[in-house]
Amino acid sequence: MPLPQLWRRFLSETGEMSRFTGRFFVQGFKPRYEFSELLHQCFIIGYKSLPLVGLTGFIMGLVLTMQLRPSLVSYGVESELPMMVGIAVVREIGPVITALIFAGKIGSSIGAELGSMKVTEQIDAMEVSGTNPFKYLVVTRVLAATLMLPVLVILSDAISLFGSFIGVNIRGVTSFNLFFKQVFDALSFEDFIPAFIKSYFFGFAVGIVGCFKGFNSSKGTEGVGRSANSAVVVSSVLIFILDLLAVQVTDILGLN
Amino acid sequence: MQAVFTIERKAETGVEPEDVLTIKNLYKSFGSNHVLIDFNLELYKGENVAVLGKSGSGKSVLIKCIIGLLTPDQGTINVLGHNIGELNIHELDEIRTKVGFLFQSNALYDSMTVRENLEFPLRRHWIKLTTAERTGKVKEVLNNVGLAHTIDMMPAELSGGMRKRIALARTLILDPEIILYDEPTTGLDPITGKGISILIKEMGEKYNTSALLISHDMKCIRMTADRIIMLIDGKCYAQGTYEELKKNNDEKVKQFFE
Amino acid sequence: MAKKSINNIKLGIFVLAGLVVIIFALYMIGRDTNMFGSNYTLKVRFENVQGLTSGNNVRYAGIQVGTVKRVKILSDTLIEVSMLIDTKMKKYIHKTDVVSMSTDGLMGNRILNITPAKDGYSLAENGDVLIAKRSISTDDMLETLDKTNRNIKDVSEELKMTFLRINSSSAFWKLLSDETLPNNLRASAVSIRHAAVNADKMIADIHLIINDVKAGKGSLGAILTDTAISYNLNEAVVKIQQVGDHADELAKQLTSIAETIKQDVNTGKGPAHAILKDSSIVMNLNNSLSNIEKGTASFNQVMEALKHNFLLRGYFRKLEKKQKEEQQ
Numbered sequence: 011m012p013l014p015q016l017w018r019r020f021l022s023e024t025g026e027m028s029r030f031t032g033r034f035f036v037q038g039f040k041p042r043y044e045f046s047e048l049l050h051q052c053f054i055i056g057y058k059s060l061p062l063v064g065l066t067g068f069i070m071g072l073v074l075t076m077q078l079r080p081s082l083v084s085y086g087v088e089s090e091l092p093m094m095v096g097i098a099v100v101r102e103i104g105p106v107i108t109a110l111i112f113a114g115k116i117g118s119s120i121g122a123e124l125g126s127m128k129v130t131e132q133i134d135a136m137e138v139s140g141t142n143p144f145k146y147l148v149v150t151r152v153l154a155a156t157l158m159l160p161v162l163v164i165l166s167d168a169i170s171l172f173g174s175f176i177g178v179n180i181r182g183v184t185s186f187n188l189f190f191k192q193v194f195d196a197l198s199f200e201d202f203i204p205a206f207i208k209s210y211f212f213g214f215a216v217g218i219v220g221c222f223k224g225f226n227s228s229k230g231t232e233g234v235g236r237s238a239n240s241a242v243v244v245s246s247v248l249i250f251i252l253d254l255l256a257v258q259v260t261d262i263l264g265l266n
Numbered sequence: 267m268q269a270v271f272t273i274e275r276k277a278e279t280g281v282e283p284e285d286v287l288t289i290k291n292l293y294k295s296f297g298s299n300h301v302l303i304d305f306n307l308e309l310y311k312g313e314n315v316a317v318l319g320k321s322g323s324g325k326s327v328l329i330k331c332i333i334g335l336l337t338p339d340q341g342t343i344n345v346l347g348h349n350i351g352e353l354n355i356h357e358l359d360e361i362r363t364k365v366g367f368l369f370q371s372n373a374l375y376d377s378m379t380v381r382e383n384l385e386f387p388l389r390r391h392w393i394k395l396t397t398a399e400r401t402g403k404v405k406e407v408l409n410n411v412g413l414a415h416t417i418d419m420m421p422a423e424l425s426g427g428m429r430k431r432i433a434l435a436r437t438l439i440l441d442p443e444i445i446l447y448d449e450p451t452t453g454l455d456p457i458t459g460k461g462i463s464i465l466i467k468e469m470g471e472k473y474n475t476s477a478l479l480i481s482h483d484m485k486c487i488r489m490t491a492d493r494i495i496m497l498i499d500g501k502c503y504a505q506g507t508y509e510e511l512k513k514n515n516d517e518k519v520k521q522f523f524e
Numbered sequence: 525m526a527k528k529s530i531n532n533i534k535l536g537i538f539v540l541a542g543l544v545v546i547i548f549a550l551y552m553i554g555r556d557t558n559m560f561g562s563n564y565t566l567k568v569r570f571e572n573v574q575g576l577t578s579g580n581n582v583r584y585a586g587i588q589v590g591t592v593k594r595v596k597i598l599s600d601t602l603i604e605v606s607m608l609i610d611t612k613m614k615k616y617i618h619k620t621d622v623v624s625m626s627t628d629g630l631m632g633n634r635i636l637n638i639t640p641a642k643d644g645y646s647l648a649e650n651g652d653v654l655i656a657k658r659s660i661s662t663d664d665m666l667e668t669l670d671k672t673n674r675n676i677k678d679v680s681e682e683l684k685m686t687f688l689r690i691n692s693s694s695a696f697w698k699l700l701s702d703e704t705l706p707n708n709l710r711a712s713a714v715s716i717r718h719a720a721v722n723a724d725k726m727i728a729d730i731h732l733i734i735n736d737v738k739a740g741k742g743s744l745g746a747i748l749t750d751t752a753i754s755y756n757l758n759e760a761v762v763k764i765q766q767v768g769d770h771a772d773e774l775a776k777q778l779t780s781i782a783e784t785i786k787q788d789v790n791t792g793k794g795p796a797h798a799i800l801k802d803s804s805i806v807m808n809l810n811n812s813l814s815n816i817e818k819g820t821a822s823f824n825q826v827m828e829a830l831k832h833n834f835l836l837r838g839y840f841r842k843l844e845k846k847q848k849e850e851q852q
Contacts, residue, residue: 050528053535093786126376132337135373139387140359155553161542194552202553206546209791 037142038149048150054150055116056158063162064169066111070103071095075177088182089192095174096193097201105168105205106253109212112159113245117220120151121241124224124225127233129208148225152217159213160206200260208256212249219245224264284311287332292341294327303500305341309444309476310467314467315428317480318522323497324481326370332478333367334358334491346443347398360363366437366445366475370452372429374421374436381417384408384436391440391447395398409484410472427458432500434465444471447479448522472489484522496522562611563590564650568623568636569604576625576634584621584638589613592636597675604653607636617654620645624657 013021043075075095082088124147127133136143176187223237287309294302301324304430306354309315310349319325332337332343343350345361374383374400384404388395395403409433421429430450437445446487451459463486466503470477487494488508497504497510498518504511512523570576590609598604609617626636636653648654661744774806797815 049535053531054541057531057535057538123377130371130376131369131373132375135369135375137335137367138333138367140362140390141386142355159541164542164545164549167549174329190552194615195547197549197551197553199550202549224418227439 011232013114019020027222030225031218033144034149034218036151037144039049042145042158044146044150045087047146048153051150051154052158055154057160059112059115059158060165061160062115063108063111063166063173066107067104067166067170068109068173071099071173071175072177074098074103075168075174076180079181091178091190092174093196094182095177096171096196099174100167100197101201102253104170105163105212106249107158108163108166109209109216109249110246112155112162112213113249114242116155117216117241117245118230118238119154120217120220121223121227122234122238123239124151124221125227125237126231128225128227129229129231129234144225151221155217155220156210156213160209161176163206163209167261176237201226204256204260208252211252211256215248215252216245219248268307270465285309286311287478288342288344289328289332290326290342290344292331292343294331294336295323295339300323301500302331302338305497306496306498306502307478308500309478311476312474314470314479314490314492316487316494317478317497318484318487318494319480319497320482324500326448327495328497329367329448329480330476332446333362333365334397359391360494363387363440364443366440366442368430368433368437368445368447368450370448372421372433374429374433376421379418379420380408380413380424380432383421383432384439387436387440405440407439408432410438410469411435427461428453430454430462431465434462434469438469441473442475445475445477447477447481449481449483451481451483458483459483459486460489462486466490482522561576564611564614565593566609566617566648566657567604567651567653568607569598569602569605569653570625570656571601573603573605574625574634576605576636580634580636581628582636582638584617585640586614586637589638603634616640616645616647618645619648619652619654621648622656623654623659637699659686 075091078094079088079091082091082094124133127147133143135149136146171190171193175186177186178184178189220241223241227233227237273355283392285308287307289305289307292302292305293300294428305328307315307317317325317328327336332345332350334353346364347359350355350358350361374380375386378386381401384407387447388403403415404417408417411434412432413428413431415430416424416432421432424432429461434450447466447516450462454462455464466477466479467490469475477490479487480491491508494508494511495505496519502518504514504516506514511519514520576592576595578592578594581588584591584610590607593608595604596604596606611795617638618641622639622641624637626634626635626637639657783824
């Protein structure tokens with residue numbers, strides 16, 4: 011039975027991506043390890059994303075606090091503001107917003123970089139130079155994204171909470187100590203650990219999608235643009251799907 | 267024709283010529299598009315051979331098969347005494363250190379400086395080199411292509427001709443025995459192209475390499491090639507020196523000389 | 525090369541910063557669960573733990589001192605709760621200290637409160653069982669309310685019956701030659717009916733609330749645990765009980781009157797007439813009735829107050845709507 015063109019493309023792309031992921035696991039754990047390139051990619055992917063992620067995290071914390079305040083005031087539980095924001099940020103908003111920003115910045119840059127390397131034969135040149143381009147380019151980037159996103163999420167959470175502290179102090183007054191005591195009193199390991207673990211998966215998704223799109227970029231500069239664009243779109247959607255899975259898994263495990 | 271040529275050379279030099287690259291009965295197709303059909307080629311030591319053909323005639327496919335980037339459907343490729351199809355990845359890497367490849371689009375790594383670009387193959391293949399030795403090698407080869415001053419620049423800062431020279435330097439840095447040129451003058455203006463052609467000839471002599479050059483640029487081929495192979499309809503249609511082929515009356519060969 | 529090592533240093537700082545934040549966060553979260561400090565275990569036994577689970581906070585005179593470690597069923601009426609208490613508290617907590625259960629805030633988590641005993645006995649050691657204070661639960665409260673309602677219902681039934689009996693007996697009316705007396709009695713009867721109707725309505729209202737609460741509808745269930753409202757409800761219960769008592773008395777009186785009248789009427793003897801002529805009895809009757817009326821009125825007032833309580837407003841509004849819909 012002939013499937014519609016769109017469905018065929020979607021299915022074949024899903025299959026290719028699965029094979030690509032499999033290839034990552036097969037090749038990623040075999041020597042030789044491109045350790046210095048991995049460090050370099052960690053620097054670019056992790057360290058260089060911090061200002062952007064920090065800024066968005068700060069604004070998110072501040073805005074969330076300001077938006078939640080009126081409804082809490084109407085219930086007379088304004089003092090619960092740090093608790094509400096703390097849980098929202100640590101459980102959901104921190105990981106997801108950071109991962110989305112990360113997908114926008116890193117997913118597109120990996121997609122474009124590998125895409126243009128593919129188009130200008132740099133990937134072939136690498137292979138000719140006795141380097142496995144999959145290991146050198148893909149494995150390092152995917153690992154770097156997987157390892158760095160959780161660090162970014164942690165720092166972004168901290169910055170968000172700081173933003174929220176400022177948000178609380180715009181309309182009311184609370185001390186730094188009291189604010190953080192309230193936040194951490196409300197938090198438990200069940201809030202913290204699943205969010206931390208799921209950010210590894212988000213990072214992996216961004217890395218693998220970016221590399222897949224770049225590595226399979228079609229010829230020409232248009233192909234490069236398309237890979238960068240679809241890397242962002244696909245990884246953003248994947249982040250939400252993973253988030254959905256994560257909430258169900260934590261629910262089943264009784265970690266809510 | 268091929269057999270005739272071999273005999274001729276034997277007559278000239280008096281020694282049996284040593285072939286560094288032999289291609290026999292090569293077939294390669296992409297879907298229903300048969301690019302190479304029973305293609306044969308021999309490259310002798312110290313010789314520069316040009317493969318001439320129209321765009322899309324399978325020239326690039328040919329040299330990518332030689333270096334192992336593409337796998338032929340059928341036929342054998344023998345490089346420096348090794349059958350490419352039977353090598354594992356490590357042996358293939360070993361052969362690749364002896365076969366340089368100049369990409370059509372240069373394939374300089376955009377994220378690295380010129381120095382890092384040149385050091386990259388050194389680090390990969392000659393792991394034992396010290397930093398000083400590496401730097402010496404990089405400077406030497408840059409001097410040879412006349413671009414010593416660009417050592418700390420990024421590829422994006424260089425002109426097209428300069429980039430081509432750097433790419434050539436990168437292929438030369440491992441002292442290859444064979445260099446494969448993929449359209450070296452395409453995308454360059456005639457004057458720069460001429461400069462590159464001269465450089466290819468010079469470097470070939472200096473580093474004592476054999477070269478397989480694919481192009482459709484007659485000027486370049488005339489300057490660099492000892493022998494020309496016409497790749498038409500996926501086959502070795504005709505071969506000979508520039509002058510020999512110019513005299514050929516075949517309709518399809520004549521097209522290239524108009 | 526120098527640039528590369530600087531980059532690696534920056535990366536190191538970045539990763540370390542993340543690590544520091546995560547360790548700090550884990551420490552801060554773990555601080556309350558006493559995961560990183562030394563502590564000892566105390567136990568307490570309840571009949572009903574009302575949803576208390578491991579991880580809930582334990583306070584000593586309002587100070588956070590530990591968490592609930594485990595809730596274990598000992599028998600069908602006894603549940604043992606183990607508490608992890610900070611070792612620093614060892615010199616303050618006595619064996620005679622009373623543990624009670626309450627709620628953190630309006631709708632917060634369950635907490636255990638250790639109330640210091642006035643006369644310190646001996647200090648509690650690891651594994652000791654402290655004294656539990658039985659707390660009044662919503663269910664208990666509702667049960668009392670329900671009993672009261674049933675009483676009221678019985679009383680009003682009897683009132684109705686009595687009234688009907690008096691009303692239906694035409695011979696009885698004829699026996700009464702005095703015109704004022706029957707008028708009085710009639711008025712009383714109307715009052716009785718009024719009171720009975722009021723009581724009926726009240727019972728229906730309460731039943732509705734109880735059913736809803738039992739079914740856990742809305743936030744009412746949670747709200748009922750709030751002390752202010754439960755005080756109101758308690759007051760209501762007391763008032764209802766008072767009404768019930770009055771009504772009980774009245775019913776007794778009325779039945780005795782009715783018995784006598786019946787006897788008199790049946791036997792055709794005189795005393796009935798004489799008794800009915802005595803206006804003091806009628807006065808008594810009227811008094812009792814007005815008492816009932818007062819009782820139901822004050823109950824209605826309580827209900828009205830509840831209706832205006834902002835937390836319950838939504839619930840009553842829904843109720844009104846429902847009633848309106850049913851009427852239509």
